[in-house]
Structure formats: C-alpha cells, structure tokens
Amino acid sequence: GEDVEQSLFLSVREGDSSVINCTYTDSSSTYLYWYKQEPGAGLQLLTYIFSNMDMKQDQRLTVLLNKKDKHLSLRIADTQTGDSAIYFCAESREGYQKVTFGTGTKLQVIP
Amino acid sequence: GAVVSQHPSRVICKSGTSVKIECRSLDFQATTMFWYRQFPKQSLMLMATSNEGSKATYEQGVEKDKFLINHASLTLSTLTVTSAHPEDSSFYICSARDFEGAGEQYFGPGTRLTVT
Numbered sequence: 001g002e003d004v005e006q007s008l009f010l011s012v013r014e015g016d017s018s019v020i021n022c023t024y025t026d027s028s029s030t031y032l033y034w035y036k037q038e039p040g041a042g043l044q045l046l047t048y049i050f051s052n053m054d055m056k057q058d059q060r061l062t063v064l065l066n067k068k069d070k071h072l073s074l075r076i077a078d079t080q081t082g083d084s085a086i087y088f089c090a091e092s093r094e095g096y097q098k099v100t101f102g103t104g105t106k107l108q109v110i111p
Numbered sequence: 112g113a114v115v116s117q118h119p120s121r122v123i124c125k126s127g128t129s130v131k132i133e134c135r136s137l138d139f140q141a142t143t144m145f146w147y148r149q150f151p152k153q154s155l156m157l158m159a160t161s162n163e164g165s166k167a168t169y170e171q172g173v174e175k176d177k178f179l180i181n182h183a184s185l186t187l188s189t190l191t192v193t194s195a196h197p198e199d200s201s202f203y204i205c206s207a208r209d210f211e212g213a214g215e216q217y218f219g220p221g222t223r224l225t226v227t
Contacts, residue, residue, distance in 0.1 A: 033216070035218070040221075040223075041220055041221065042115075042117070042204050042218045042219050042220040042221040043155075043204065043206075043218035044218070045216065045217060045218070088154065088155070092216075098145065098157050098160060099145070099157075099206075099216055100157075101154045101155045102154060103153070103154045104154055
C-alpha cells in the first residue's frame, strides 16, 4: 500500500530557512500536499503540487518534487516563531481519492 | 480558501452514550467528505470516505456499526460514535473536497472527544 515517511522533528533558529523532507512509495501519486497543524487544531492546507511539476513557490514556501526519487520537500524561508507547528506531507492518486498522510514533522523555531 | 467547520469542537461524554459530530462545508459543495482520527503524537488515520447520497466506505478495521456516517447533503456529513468507550477518546477531523475544485482537500478544525 501507500506509505509516506517524514522525519519527526526539526529545530531551526528564527530567521533561518527550514527544510522539511518527505518520501513516498506510490509511483501513481498525482497530488502531493503539505499541511500545517497547530496545537489542538485541525489541518490547514499550505500548498500542493501536481506530480508533473518540479517546483512550486508561494511567498515564503517552496515545494520541490523529485519524482524519480519520490522525494518531496517544503522550504520555509525566513522562519518565524509562528511557523512552529507539525507539518504533514500527504499524497493522493487522483483528486477525489483518499489522501495518505505522513507521520508529521514537528518544527520548533527558536527565537 | 474554502472553509470547513466542525461541531462541537470539544465534547465529554459518559461511557455507553452516543455522540454526534457534524462537518460542514461553508462556502462550497462537497460530494465527498472524509473522516479521520488522530491519536496523540500520531498521524491522521482515515476512518471512512463519505459520499453524498450513498453509503460511506469504511477503512479496514473501522467498525461501521460503531462509527455511523451520514452524508445527507452536499454541505453536511455527520459522524456518530455509538456506545462510546474510553478507547474512543481521540481527535476526530473531517475534510471535504470542493466539487468544482482541483482535488485539494480542506480540513475542519477537529473535535476532541473524551469518554469518561
């Protein structure tokens, strides 16, 4: 079945860039997502990328996709304390099918 | 962006009672809604896929008679936890796909259920 893996924890200093990595196993993945979850809250869709794209940039967020290696990354430029949260990588085969989530990466931003 | 609401945000109930959680898409129509469960410090686990006007599709290991799902309209899906037990205590999150969207999924804020 589908499997999505992430490192569990990342600590960065305020103002630095954060890079959160994710690997997936399903070569049929069409949509790849990044979600943010703040403590006690639901998930917020940050961005998504189609599998035929290599990169997507949205303000401070840059998503890179290496489809050959099945590797997805999320770069947050100028990381702020408000970026502290758990970030979930996720994938789905088609737009209306279920999404498989990674374990989440807890990002800690040190002032 | 699209907004999904859940009600209630937090509920405490006694063991053996039933609890209903509502999930609403506020500004878009959702033919498909999903229900997830999240245990502490763990990722989301899909429980079931809810399609408007038809029976929900449950993931393996999820008891359909215990977790009743109804998707009666394009903007509302409900999850009823029947005869709740302490092990059902968890964070339940719903999500919805925009009928006219590109496939992105929008999540509700979650409902924290505590069964005493």
